[in-house]
Amino acid sequence: MQTSVTTIERFILDQEDRYPEATGELSNLLYDIALAAKIIAAAIRRAGLVNILGKQGAQNVQGEDQQKLDVLANETIKNCLKHTGRVCVMGSEEDEDIIPVPPESAVGKYAVLFDPLDGSSNLDVNSAVGTIFSIHRRVSMEGRGTAADVLQPGCQQVSAGYVMYGSSTMLVYTTGQGAHGFTLDPTIGEFLLSHERIITPRVGKYYSVNESNFGRWDRGVQAAVRGLKGDIAEGVPPKNSRYIGSLVADFHRNLIAGGVFLYPSDSKNPDGKLRLLYEASPMAFIAEQAEGSATDGMNRILDIVPDRLHQRTPLVIGSREDVGFVADTIRRVSSSARVSGGVTSPAL
Numbered sequence: 001m002q003t004s005v006t007t008i009e010r011f012i013l014d015q016e017d018r019y020p021e022a023t024g025e026l027s028n029l030l031y032d033i034a035l036a037a038k039i040i041a042a043a044i045r046r047a048g049l050v051n052i053l054g055k056q057g058a059q060n061v062q063g064e065d066q067q068k069l070d071v072l073a074n075e076t077i078k079n080c081l082k083h084t085g086r087v088c089v090m091g092s093e094e095d096e097d098i099i100p101v102p103p104e105s106a107v108g109k110y111a112v113l114f115d116p117l118d119g120s121s122n123l124d125v126n127s128a129v130g131t132i133f134s135i136h137r138r139v140s141m142e143g144r145g146t147a148a149d150v151l152q153p154g155c156q157q158v159s160a161g162y163v164m165y166g167s168s169t170m171l172v173y174t175t176g177q178g179a180h181g182f183t184l185d186p187t188i189g190e191f192l193l194s195h196e197r198i199i200t201p202r203v204g205k206y207y208s209v210n211e212s213n214f215g216r217w218d219r220g221v222q223a224a225v226r227g228l229k230g231d232i233a234e235g236v237p238p239k240n241s242r243y244i245g246s247l248v249a250d251f252h253r254n255l256i257a258g259g260v261f262l263y264p265s266d267s268k269n270p271d272g273k274l275r276l277l278y279e280a281s282p283m284a285f286i287a288e289q290a291e292g293s294a295t296d297g298m299n300r301i302l303d304i305v306p307d308r309l310h311q312r313t314p315l316v317i318g319s320r321e322d323v324g325f326v327a328d329t330i331r332r333v334s335s336s337a338r339v340s341g342g343v344t345s346p347a348l
């Protein structure tokens with residue numbers, strides 16, 4: 001039996017020790033999120049037993065059906081964060097507006113954005129889902145947090161991460177000192193260090209995309225995906241395809257095994273489907289820390305300055321050379337289509 005383990009608490013404290021000016025507030029905020037993750041993981045494990053699968057009967061701000069667990073995860077995270085004195089404002093996929101901490105709570109110096117349950121359409125078929133979070137330092141000067149605190153570009157994140165509720169529960173996070181993974185040991189209720197300093201392969205094995213959208217993509221995206229399969233002369237050695245429809249699970253597999261995930265814009269979703277602030281940006285921070293990259297096809301995801309909480313963005317993310325191939329192909333083919341008068345959309 002193993003007797004020496006590194007808990008997430010120990011690891012975060014060790015990292016913080018390198019910064020004499022650190023107050024411990026960010027470390028504590030990360031434990032708060034880890035606690036919320038454990039509560040959500042427990043609910044998901046019992047989901048088939050206690051009749052909490054299925055639709056809530058309402059739609060969220062984006063007009064999507066809310067699953068009961070979407071609501072439970074959202075409430076759990078808000079409850080774990082709002083009274084801690086570490087947060088001034090939150091933003092969630094499931095809430096239309098920003099959520100300043102309640103008047104009776106102390107106001108902290110961080111703004112937290114989250115997708116409480118990602119991939120929730122997978123819940124009723126017992127497949128992997130996740131939670132994604134992004135943390136910014138507040139920029140407003142006084143009072144409760146404001147929209148300015150959450151509308152910051154991804155390069156200003158102080159921390160980001162995700163939790164994957166899969167065959168085991170894993171939490172992967174970064175504070176800008178590498179991306180590190182922890183696996184929940186359910187017997188002791190602790191996240192233990194299992195993947196220190198994750199480095200993603202420069203070239204991956206997999207490509208991950210919802211190919212049912214092929215006919216709605218512009219020619220640049222179509223050429224890029226055909227190139228990933230090795231179907232065109234300018235392509236790459238053929239890759240294998242893997243797609244679950246859960247960003248956390250699709251991203252995590254490619255992070256570890258190497259690969260590229262893309263959710264481009266299409267004629268139905270002209271800005272792409274995924275949300276910049278609580279899906280693309282935190283994943284981009286993790287990807288870059290693991291020596292991968294993330295782009296919307298034209299711009300580095302972490303450089304995009306948001307103007308709305310629920311803003312969407314096209315996303316190409318994963319192994320550096322594969323992301324480069326996809327972005328280069330999109331630009332090359334889209335601009336040649338433009339020159340020859342073909343119909344193509346501007347970015348992706």
Ligand code: AHG
Binds near residue numbers: 093117119248
């Ligand atoms: P959410 O469950 O938070 O709404 O996110 C679903 C997202 C993302 O997880 C996934 O990559 C994508 O939607 C899948 O979309 P398609 O079903 O269109 O492929």
Ligand code: MN
Binds near residue numbers: 115117118119247279
């Ligand atoms: Mn999501």
Ligand code: MN
Binds near residue numbers: 093115116117118120
């Ligand atoms: Mn969600």
